[in-house]
Every structure is written in structure tokens, then in C-alpha cells.
Amino acid sequence: MNNRVTRAAGGVLLLVGVFLLLVVLMEVFGTQGGSGLAKFWPLAVGLPLVVVGGWLLQRGVEPPSYSSTLVCPGCGRRSRGDARFCAACGAELG
Numbered sequence: 001m002n003n004r005v006t007r008a009a010g011g012v013l014l015l016v017g018v019f020l021l022l023v024v025l026m027e028v029f030g031t032q033g034g035s036g037l038a039k040f041w042p043l044a045v046g047l048p049l050v051v052v053g054g055w056l057l058q059r060g061v062e063p064p065s066y067s068s069t070l071v072c073p074g075c076g077r078r079s080r081g082d083a084r085f086c087a088a089c090g091a092e093l094g
């Protein structure tokens with residue numbers, strides 16, 4: 001997955017998760033009574049969202065040295081992102 005997409009998805013998940021946790025906090029400190037289960041479903045959904053969102057954000061900022069590839073301008077062969085020369089024809093890679 002693209003790093004920018006990963007970071008964006010992680011940010012959205014994190015925001016939604018934090019929002020749901022805030023909703024739970026407002027419910028707990030704001031209102032009395034009501035059904036107990038309905039009160040805590042945002043907690044059950046929000047907590048995993050925060051964890052997954054944070055994990056995606058962390059993944060998104062890792063250097064992409066092994067996941068990205070370079071395409072040789074001479075022969076079109078793909079090489080590792082940190083390669084300096086094409087393995088097939090020896091041309092210098094960007």
C-alpha cells in the first residue's frame with residue numbers, strides 16, 4: 001500500500017476512534033441512567049480504531065527502501081528502491 005494512503009487512512013481511523021472515545025466520556029460524565037450496553041459500544045469500536053489507526057500511522061512514516069522499486073530507463077527492468085545500478089544492463093538508476 002502507498003505510504004501516503006496508509007498515513008491518511010491511519011489518521012482518519014485515529015480521529016474517528018478518538019471522537020468515539022470522547023463520546024463515551026461525555027456519556028459517562030454527562031448523563032445518568034440509560035441502557036448500559038448502548039453507552040459503551042463506542043468504546044468497543046473506538047479503542048480498536050485508535051490502536052489500528054496509530055499502527056497505520058507508524059507504518060506510514062517508515063522509510064520505503066524495500067517496498068519501492070526503480071524502473072531502469074534503459075531496459076525497463078525493476079530494481080530495488082535503494083539500488084544504484086540496473087542489475088540487467090548496468091545503467092545508472094535515478
Ligand SMILES: [Zn+2]
Nearest residue numbers: 072075086089
Ligand atoms: Zn537496465
